[in-house]
Amino acid sequence: MYDPNNIFARILRGELPCHKVYEDADTLAFMDIMPQSDGHVLVLPKEPAAELFELSEGAAQAAIRTTQRIARAVRDAFEPDGLSIGQFNGAAAGQTVPHVHFHIVPRYADRPLRGHASEPQDPAVLQQHAARIVAALG
Numbered sequence: 001m002y003d004p005n006n007i008f009a010r011i012l013r014g015e016l017p018c019h020k021v022y023e024d025a026d027t028l029a030f031m032d033i034m035p036q037s038d039g040h041v042l043v044l045p046k047e048p049a050a051e052l053f054e055l056s057e058g059a060a061q062a063a064i065r066t067t068q069r070i071a072r073a074v075r076d077a078f079e080p081d082g083l084s085i086g087q088f089n090g091a092a093a094g095q096t097v098p099h100v101h102f103h104i105v106p107r108y109a110d111r112p113l114r115g116h117a118s119e120p121q122d123p124a125v126l127q128q129h130a131a132r133i134v135a136a137l138g
Contacts, residue, residue: 002050008099012046019130026062029070031126036113039078039106039129043067050098051089067102073136080106
């Protein structure tokens with residue numbers, strides 16, 4: 001059951017702030033406030049769905065298009081050794097917010113990841129990272 005008061009639904013409605021990097025009619029991308037790596041971005045479809053299985057085909061396609069576009073910008077802005085792109089369904093899989101979302105996580109051979117949803121980042125740093133990604137989007 002979708003909870004319309006989850007944190008991502010509230011961000012989508014403009015009730016809570018975020019460090020936005022991209023928005024279109026169907027999706028929103030913003031910095032993860034507890035990033036596993038510098039440049040960690042979340043991509044959300046605007047359609048309300050807790051898990052991927054509940055998402056319409058059109059919303060899923062829009063989310064993947066935006067995820068690919070943002071992943072390219074993150075790659076250009078941060079020049080990581082690789083990128084992890086993840087999507088979790090259910091608490092047992094690691095989903096902490098019940099709204100479909102995709103994680104874009106830059107990976108570096110010489111740096112371990114921080115824990116998932118464990119260490120808040122300084123908002124000024126998040127804003128700087130967002131600006132780098134926005135610039136890479138052109």
